[in-house]
Amino acid sequence: MTKIQPPLGGSHRRPDAMAKATGQTRYVGDLALPGMLHAAIAVSDRASARVLNFDVASARRMPGVEAVVTADEIPGDNQVGVIFPDQPLLVTDRVRMVGDRLALVAARTPEEAWDAARAISPAYEDQPGVFDPEKALDETSPTLHGTDNLLHTFQVLRGQTDPDHLDADVIVEAHYEIGGQDHAYLEPQACLAVPEGDRITISASCQCPFYIQQAVARVLAIPLASVRVEQAPTGGAFGGKEDYPSEPAACAAMLAWRTRRPVRLLYSREFDLQVTTKRHAMVVQHRWGADKNGRLVFAEVEAVLDCGAYAGLSTVVAERANVSAIGPYAVPNIMVRTRIAYTNNLFGGAYRGFGAPQVSFAAEATMDTLAHRLGMDPLEFRRINLVTPSDPLTCTDQPLAAPQMAQACLDRAVKDSEEHQIAPRAPDSWRRGRGISLALYGINLHRGGQFLDRSSAVVILQPDASVIVRVGLTEMGQGNLAAVQTVTAAALGIQPDKVQVWQPDTTTVADSGPTVASRGSHSSGRAVLDAIERLRRRLDPIAAELLGCRPEDVELADSCARVSGGGPSVPLIDVTREMAARRIETISTGWYRSKPRVFDEATGMGEPYASYAMACHVVDVAVDPDLGLVRVEHVAAAHDVGRVLHRTAAEGQVEGGVVQAMGWALTEELKLDQGRLLNPSFTDYLIPTSDDAPPVTVALLEDAPGRGPFGSKGLGEPAFIPTAAAIRNAVCAALDVEINRLPLTPPVIVRALAGNHRFKHLME
Amino acid sequence: MPETIIIHLTINGTGRSFRTPPGRRLLDLIRDDAGQTGTKEGCGAGECGACTVLLDGLPIPSCLVLAASCEGHEITTVEGLVHDGSPHAVQEAMVETGGVQCGFCTPGVIMTSVALLENSIDDREEQGRRLAGNLCRCTGYEKIFHALEVAGTTDD
Amino acid sequence: MDLSVKDIYRPLTFDEAVAAFSDEPSMLPIAGGTDISVQMRAGKFAGAHLLDLSGVLPRSISADGGFIEIGAGATMDEIADSGPLRSVCPALCQAARKVGAWPIQCRATLGGNLANASPAADTAPPLLVADALVVAAGQGGLRNIEAEDFFAGPGENTLKPGELIHSIRLPVTDPPSFSRFTKLGWQREQIISVVSLSISLHLNDQGLVTKAAAALGAVAATPKRAPSVEAVLVGHSLDPAAISRAVEAVQNDITPIDDIRAPAWYRRVAAATLVERMLEEASGA
């Protein structure tokens, strides 16, 4: 067993930071090859139509155009659906959403490519579309695929589930309308495809090179081994580069295959906003009851996800939403139904939190409303109902390893919120409110996605005692390189700067699944530890020889091998030189896979996740009562992280997650009209600026070890989940109103005040 | 093909001439013609700040500025902040504090930050307002502010 | 991505620019480029023949008789920090500091902001309030256009073909006792105004309003003065009754529409609120 040692939990410089700060890091847009062509995509501007005729001949003749590709020229399957084969790479006779691809163009300059793509405009016959997810489930609605629009239903049924028998002293019924969100990573989608004989190399801004490998092999009808995908430095992702990049990559690959030249595809911001996947909009109906002592008696949840036109990862998102609908509360009787509806809106995909933020928003809002009806303090009401060591079961009847962390996070966030006196930034005349929200986060992939949950690592020990590490999980800003570097350095007892972690490449590591579900450091770290354990079977005997001890007594620390318990030591470099001299194998592979779990999909009972993390956010807001403006003044965020691997990276995850969630809660509105986004620019899709960002007090609680390397737990998503509900609860507390929708834009807030607003006569 | 024009300007201390189409954006001149790809394009519409460079010492969105308008002017990019192999105090501070995550906003954030310090704008609230044109989706800005604080004290 | 430009003329002096433009009014002037580049990128003006004003526009801010003259090429950053302007027309400095964010302010010009004639142009309300003159340069020399007559509709101004903005002149013989600008959007920085407002007031020793000027942005087809507000203020002190009359009156001055940024009703509420708050501030000042 490897001992815990530095640099664990420290804040050494992230390995990728200086190259980024000096402009040396080469993102896809910075790569250009001789003879490279530029790709563009002709897309539908209709959400629902039959494609009547379709002429690309004139586009082919436009200046600079080298190729125009349509569906009939695809050598393999015209299919890019991640889970269900419902999404063609190129449509032929029917479009189901704005942004459906009609044809691909390669030209000498990006301008020429996009001009030609825009010139391709088929004759359409508009068909009735459906844009409301609840209506989409009506039998009479037009359907997108097959005979109805219901993609899937998930349930959690616990205790008494017959609605007629669910009664309580106080019952709250609420209807939540929760908007979607764009990832707004700063680097739009980007990839480069380079053909070479019977194989092809793709460099892509992505979270999962393996998904791209599969999609490209499928579309080109070539073996997986013929597709090399390297993850390029990735300028933010947040889920938006999990499933989606397979589509642009397949486009670039098609064009490269056809033209036999390198082809680069860069999305513009507008195009990216208009066509890529979004956080799912959801409608959630609640009926929750509590007894007069403030104990929750039952919770009934009906959630409908707006899947958009294609399934994408919607089932996986819904799966997580389904079991996250109750939060960290002990409720004896539960009836959750989560349905996914196809609509002609932009399609939903992976996004930080994976459905959990939406249902958590509803749950935490209902908790406040119930508390008010009971005349209780929302904080007290939560304390009464939290899972505890004596009542440690999640809504799926899974016992929590550390249920006490819910209370611990709550206490810490409340304390930090009270103690950190931040000078208010909003005027005194604004109303103040505080809101609380918790999250119970299932770490890693859901049982349904468990087949993806494996991870590969390669460790190469160099003669000078430095180490090359390759893992299958990606760095997209969240700090995976730093985490893997830290884990490797700690396990080998060396300085982090002796460890170089290189970006994933499908030719150097085996399929490790997507870097999502806060599994990056967990799964890649565990695989690295496995590789190091195997390496040490070869290293320890050599060290033992040099030290004159038994191999099992060798310990690595301070860049030395030594006899454990404080005996003699030799520099590690002596050991690695000796290994080199003896031609001992210094490359080692590692593997991680999670243990099988039991879960009954019909009832939702069992172990959807291997382990859990808790979080609590307490938010102070100020609200302009006349104009509905909101200023988030302070956020206290307490997280159950098991163990901190890299401190500033961990804090950065929380600070960034909070601000991103604040954008979702307040200003980021996807204005859709008949499936078309009306605000595809940062002029009107408003993500938070430096001026909006609140100070965040981050507490990283290390009391309950997790199953990640050295006891760490995933953090990327829990950082996002509680914030929006806490903001909503704070705004509602400030104004004494109940608002059950997101985002809380100023008109929404002013409308909610309508009855009491001084200028209500102007609101007609 | 449109006519080309000749543009003379100074990039990172070196005077250079370029023959370009008249509609070339300063951003493309820097990236494609001068080969300095540190400056990024995040929106092309002046909103994100990833393309921020210094024009005669002040930050400007290079995606909106025509290269032709920069005749005779001085441009500084993120690459130009490194002197004799030593990064600028702001670059050091961004790395030290953890202000760099995905790094795509970073060059622009650094350019505006350098201009803030050069103009002695050290009030945090004012810094927050002036940096509002440099969007960052990863960090929540906290560590960027911290970097400004650190660089502000090491700078003088 | 190159912008679709056929040609660009880079004059060496402002006079050369004026001469060229009078000869060929179909040219497209570009100053800071912060509006025009965005529009060109969206596909407008393909194949344009550009007239690059960036090096030749008057740019200084200087006192001239009873006026302060601001060169059309002065940037928002320069205007925001201008000492002389701050003492006579703080509202304009405040507005300039609210145009986009700092990198935009370092590039965006005053002339461009006016010529672009957006209903939400932030420098327009303070200039309207200050009875500014827009000095146009054409074949026949310079001519003054009252700011109020300058805006003709969204994106439309009353420059004649071949005319350029040379400068903006602010009368400063009688500076107001109160001059403010404020704007409202979902965020406080880097935001297009949902409503903007500027008010200037002359108050006498008794606290009576002797002169009032108010103007709003983003509530009509052009930035516009608010004559009803002005009328109910003049001759009164800024007591609650006067303020509430002004708050009612502003509704007669605006014709907001629903658009992607905000519904019309919200703009009405916001206009009322901003007028009230600004006058309350003035009454305490």
Ligand SMILES: Cc1cc2nc3c(=O)[nH]c(=O)nc-3n(C[C@H](O)[C@H](O)[C@H](O)COP(=O)(O)OP(=O)(O)OC[C@H]3O[C@@H](n4cnc5c(N)ncnc54)[C@H](O)[C@@H]3O)c2cc1C
């Ligand atoms: C991200 C972003 C945010 C913005 N935020 C704001 C904001 O908050 N408030 C606001 O008001 N504006 C805003 N703008 C718009 C823009 O920055 C301003 O309108 C700016 O002042 C325009 O000046 P410019 O010099 O860049 O004009 P240009 O783009 O060069 O020109 C604009 C128009 O004016 C014409 N023109 C320019 N100069 C002259 C002249 N001297 N004579 C005659 N015609 C001329 C041009 O032909 C063109 O039609 C924003 C723009 C961006 C990109």
Ligand code: FES
């Ligand atoms: S790329 Fe220039 S501001 Fe975004």
Ligand code: FES
């Ligand atoms: S570090 Fe990713 S956008 Fe700022």
